[in-house]
Amino acid sequence: MIGIAVTCPGCGRTLPESTFHRDSHCARGRRPKCAECTNAPQRRRYRTDPQYRARKVAQVRARRNRMRARGPMATNFDFAEFITDLDGGRVNQQLGEELRHIAEEVERTGQVGELNVKFKIKREGNMCAVTIESKNKVPKDPMHGSLFYFGADGELHREDPRQLKLRELPQQRVRQPSIPDTDGGPSA
Numbered sequence: 001m002i003g004i005a006v007t008c009p010g011c012g013r014t015l016p017e018s019t020f021h022r023d024s025h026c027a028r029g030r031r032p033k034c035a036e037c038t039n040a041p042q043r044r045r046y047r048t049d050p051q052y053r054a055r056k057v058a059q060v061r062a063r064r065n066r067m068r069a070r071g072p073m074a075t076n077f078d079f080a081e082f083i084t085d086l087d088g089g090r091v092n093q094q095l096g097e098e099l100r101h102i103a104e105e106v107e108r109t110g111q112v113g114e115l116n117v118k119f120k121i122k123r124e125g126n127m128c129a130v131t132i133e134s135k136n137k138v139p140k141d142p143m144h145g146s147l148f149y150f151g152a153d154g155e156l157h158r159e160d161p162r163q164l165k166l167r168e169l170p171q172q173r174v175r176q177p178s179i180p181d182t183d184g185g186p187s188a
């Protein structure tokens with residue numbers, strides 16, 4: 001694991017930055033002393049002050065009971081497990097397939113793809129209804145426009161409708177040999 005090593009002015013040890021408590025008010029966003037040094041006064045008081053210890057034990061118990069009362073979702077919500085369980089594993093499987101397909105097209109086209117998953121969470125009585133929607137951006141091969149001719153019928157033609165009439169003449173000649181060849185185009 002990559003991390004920054006910081007020297008603690010309390011104990012003089014050089015420790016990974018993660019062993020310093022987070023604190024947005026401090027420089028680097030961490031407490032200046034390591035967690036052990038920061039907690040040392042409380043730990044000493046916990047050992048020596050029975051009243052302080054009783055208060056701390058009560059606080060921890062109260063918090064644990066609050067979390068228990070809220071149910072397992074609040075205390076330990078495992079998102080990976082949640083996804084795996086949804087619709088008997090079908091959501092996990094489908095999203096996996098969608099992601100794989102997008103990745104394949106990203107590799108093939110060199111363009112950027114997106115897998116957007118939306119969870120809608122709604123209260124229904126005492127229950128919580130979760131619905132999932134996925135909107136993807138699958139890279140496509142670049143498309144090129146073309147020029148078309150307007151036809152009298154309002155449709156678009158790849159070839160000029162006026163020239164088309166001339167090209168049809170040889171076929172008419174085959175069906176009706178009496179019409180003279182006047183177009184000079186390719187003979188049938």
Ligand SMILES: [Zn+2]
Nearest residue numbers: 008011034037
């Ligand atoms: Zn320290």
